[in-house]
Amino acid sequence: MSNQQDHTLDLSIQRYEPLVSVRWTEHYELELLDQRLLPTQIVMERLTEVSQVWHAIHDMVVRGAPAIGIAAAYGVVLGALNDKAASPLEWLKSVNTHADYLATSRPTAVNLFWALDRMRNRASQLMTVSNIAVASLNELLLEEAVLIHQEDEEVCRQIGEHALSLFHDGMGVLTHCNAGGLATAKYGTALAPMYLAQERGIQLKVFADETRPVLQGARLTAFELQQAGIDVTLICDNMAAMVMQKGWVQAVIVGTDRVAANGDVANKIGTYGLAVLAKAHGIPFYVACPTSTIDLNTSSGELIPIEERHEREITEAFGSRTAPENIKVYNPAFDVTPNEYVTAIITEHGIVEPDYVTSLQDIMKRAALPIAD
Known part of the structure; x- marks a missing residue:
């Protein structure tokens, strides 16, 4: 990717400072932490064009459903700024074109489409303002992207507050993939209660799945929890x-990229198997996500599109070939956990329990109201 800016640091410097995955600069540039290089390098990618944002999302420079949505919102702004439309109508066409383009970057995470729809809607609203210059339209569109970014931090903190009510001191908690601060604006979703527990002196013993084939659990979750001083064991x-x-685990908590209207959840491949294991051992299986991840327009998990990624992620996962040449490979990035395996879904507006068809509709109605302090 062009315009790479190498900020490789001594990891000891980062021990008490949370890493930032998405940042908008005063120079009207988007900076993304290249999560493909963690934990050995901390490198920020500097992006100035919408095509770079598309590739950053597709190639998993940025990953995690909320962070993808934030990056895409800024990508729409970059596209509009670069097009230099001659009129408001041309500007609106530009915004919609770039939003449509970014929507093709990854198919499963609904936050991507939620953020892009929000940018489209804001652009349409701005068109009702008379005699407004294109430059002003760009600034107001940027304000919407910044608002999406800022709101995510508060949303994640609220998810953490609700989730923490389910945990107690000394509890063992298992998580899969990475649903932490690296995947969001801050705190994360599934990892948010772990950070809040640490702030309050509550000791949790976290087990992190490595998460094959891309190893987000090993490279990202284990890394960020260790840097924060949280008790984490990689398996x-x-x-x-x-x-x-x-008997080392008393709860499982994961994030999700999309929740269907019936409570089926799509998350990183391996999540379904983990849910089946949890049920077999009588362990609650929790899913943490913002309400923007709930898709009431998708009736069940069978209708969620599942991204399939390149075979190299499996055959050359560790930097050298680990499988025979010309072997057939199946590499879905996600699986769907049926709702009967989900104990509860934890959102910024509260904890949702079965019957999910009804309770998810109720929480989405509540989401239209301000978050209570």
């Missing part, structure tokens, strides 16, 4: 059953 995905059997 291979196929060790989860044994850890549960030993």
Whole structure:
């Protein structure tokens, strides 16, 4: 990717400073932490064009449903700024074109489409203002992207507050993939209660699945929790059953990229198996997500599009070939966990329990109201 700015740092410097995954600069540039290089390098990618944002999302420079949505919102702004439309109508066409383009970057995370729809809607609203210059339209559109970014931090903190009510001191908690601060504006979703617990002196023992084949749990979750001083133990995905059997885990909590109207959840591949194991061992299985991840227009998980990624992620996952040449490969990035395996869905507006068809509709109605302090 062009315009790479290498800010490789001594990791010891970062120990007490949370990493920022998405940042808008005063120079009207988007900076993204290249999460493909963690944990050995901390490198910020500097992006100035919408096509760079598309590739950053598609190639997983930025990942995690909320962070993808934030990056896409800023991408729409970059596209509008670069087009230099001659009139408000041309500007609106530009915004919609770039939003449509960015929507093709990844198919599963609904936050991407939610953020892009919000940018489209804001652009349409601005067209009702008479005699407004294109430069002013760009600034107001940027304000919407910044608002999406700022709101995500508060949303994640509220998710953490609700989730923490389900945990207690000394509890063992298992998580999968990365649903932490690296995947959001701050705190994360599934990891938010772990950060809040640490702030309040509540000791949780976290087990992090490595999360094959891209190892987000090993590279990202284990890294950010360790840097924050949280008790974390890394395990291979196929060790989860044994850890549960030993009684070391009293809860499982994961994030999600989309929740269907019936409570089925799409999350990183391996989540479904983890939910089945949790149920077999009588362990609650929690899903943490903002209400922007709930898709009432998708009736069940069967209708959620599942991204399939390149075979190299499996055959060359560790930097050298680990499988025979010309072997057939199946590499879905996500799986769908049926609602009967989900104990509760934790949102910024509260904890949702079955019957999900009704309770998810109720929480989405509540989401239209301001978050209570």
